[in-house]
Amino acid sequence: MNINLLPKENCKAAVWSGGLTYEYLIHPKTANYADRDFTFRISSATIEQEPSVFTQFKGYHRYLVMLDNSLDIEINQEKRIYEQYEIMEFNSNDNVTSYTKGIDFNWMVSEKISRHQLIVTNSSQNCNAQIVLLYSLETTVIQINEKPYDLKPYDLLVFENPEKEDIKLHFSNTCLFGVLDF
Numbered sequence: 001m002n003i004n005l006l007p008k009e010n011c012k013a014a015v016w017s018g019g020l021t022y023e024y025l026i027h028p029k030t031a032n033y034a035d036r037d038f039t040f041r042i043s044s045a046t047i048e049q050e051p052s053v054f055t056q057f058k059g060y061h062r063y064l065v066m067l068d069n070s071l072d073i074e075i076n077q078e079k080r081i082y083e084q085y086e087i088m089e090f091n092s093n094d095n096v097t098s099y100t101k102g103i104d105f106n107w108m109v110s111e112k113i114s115r116h117q118l119i120v121t122n123s124s125q126n127c128n129a130q131i132v133l134l135y136s137l138e139t140t141v142i143q144i145n146e147k148p149y150d151l152k153p154y155d156l157l158v159f160e161n162p163e164k165e166d167i168k169l170h171f172s173n174t175c176l177f178g179v180l181d182f
Contacts, residue, residue, distance in 0.1 A: 001161050003144065008044070008154040018052030018098065021045040021106075024156045027131075036060075040109045040116075040180060042133060042156060052098045060092035063107040063118045065176060067137070067154070072099040085120050085137065085174070105135055105154075107178060115181040122174040128164045129179035133157070134171075141172040 004025075011022035023033065024042045031038035036057055044067070064071075064087075071082040074097045075090055082088045090096065092108055109116045115129075120137075134142055136151035143149075145168055149157055161167065169177070 001159055001163075001165060001167075003149075003157065003159040005149060005151070006156040006158065007152065008156075011044070016045060016055060017049075018054070019046035019048035025158055038108075038110070039113065039182075040107065040131075042135075042158070043106045044154060045104050045106060047098050047101050047104065050099055050101060054096035054098065056094070057092035057108060059111050060108045061111055061113075061116070062090055062092040062109075063105075063178070064088045064090070065105040065118075065120070066100070067103045067105055069100065069102050071102070071104075073097065074099070087118055087120065089118075105176060107133070109180065113180060113182060116179065118176060118178040120174060121177050122171050124171070125169040125177060126166065127169070127179055128161065128166050129181050130161055130164060131178075131180040131182075132159050132161060132167065132169075133176070133178040133180075134169070135176035135178075136173070137175060138173045140175055142175065143170040144168075 006024045013020040022044045026041045027039045134157040136155050140151045
């Protein structure tokens with residue numbers, strides 16, 4: 001099992017049309033965001049303009065979570081409001097316009113991947129997924145099979161579990177918990 005702690009402070013900013021994006025991880029490592037040849041990508045972005053049109057990615061499923069407030073959004077001309085930490089799922093090829101400024105968490109997953117899920121939780125979890133991601137929403141201690149990892153707000157812990165071993169997770173505070181199987 002390969003475990004990587006990716007602190008927010010180590011992410012480099014890149015410009016998108018509505019603000020800045022901070023890439024935590026792109027998989028595989030040889031993939032290029034601009035070429036849209038990745039299996040999945042985890043990032044956080046600032047939304048600095050109102051309105052902001054989200055970048056489209058044909059062939060990707062997307063999870064988005066507002067980290068600092070609610071999200072007033074229009075998806076394919078349908079208006080919606082998502083509360084802070086409420087998970088928004090959509091086809092990344094949809095027409096999406098945000099009418100809110102703020103900071104978000106983004107997880108884009110290729111439609112070729114059959115099993116992926118993201119939840120908000122502060123309870124213990126058991127899983128055996130090939131990829132597990134844990135995104136801290138506040139200072140958190142995450143125990144993986146009883147080994148502790150200290151995370152600051154907006155840090156990401158990702159582990160690869162190719163053998164699909166059973167893993168016991170415990171969170172001291174609320175986190176985003178995602179699983180993916182190839």
